[in-house]
Amino acid sequence: MNPHTLLGTVLVLLALSALGGIAMGLIRLxxxxxxxxxxxxxxxxxxGAGFTLLVYGLFVLALPRSAGWGAGALAIAALGGVVMxxxxxxKQRLIPRNLLAAHAVLAIAGFxxxxxxxxGTDPQTLVAP
Structure with a gap:
């Protein structure tokens, strides 16, 4: 798999996750x-599937630096999701709005x-391994 295809797949998985996140945020708010x-x-x-694929790509492919920063933002967002x-x-307690907002901002930044x-990964300029 080349970097362009891998990152495109990651974006599709994260976008599908984001749709659910938006729906859940609206329910809570x-x-x-x-x-x-x-x-x-x-x-x-x-x-988690998108994040795992992204981390795999960071280890085995030459991905742009922004992919690593995105993985970091998504990891912190994931920690917020676990806390929520x-x-x-x-524990049957309402999720605090500020925690919900922080989770969303970090996830959007990571995306x-x-x-x-x-x-930055033009498939026409990539060299096959």
């Missing part, structure tokens, strides 16, 4: 309830950095 657990699990699974799930949702890396 619209009222005094957390999103259903199945949504959290699907969101985390999709984001285990520290609040599983943007990976997208920047993807734009």
């Amino acid at each position: 619209a009222g005094k309830r957390n999103p259903p657990p199945w949504m959290s699990m699907a969101h985390g699974l999709m984001a 799930n285990l520290g609040h949702d599983q 943007a950095l990976v997208a920047l890396a993807w734009t």
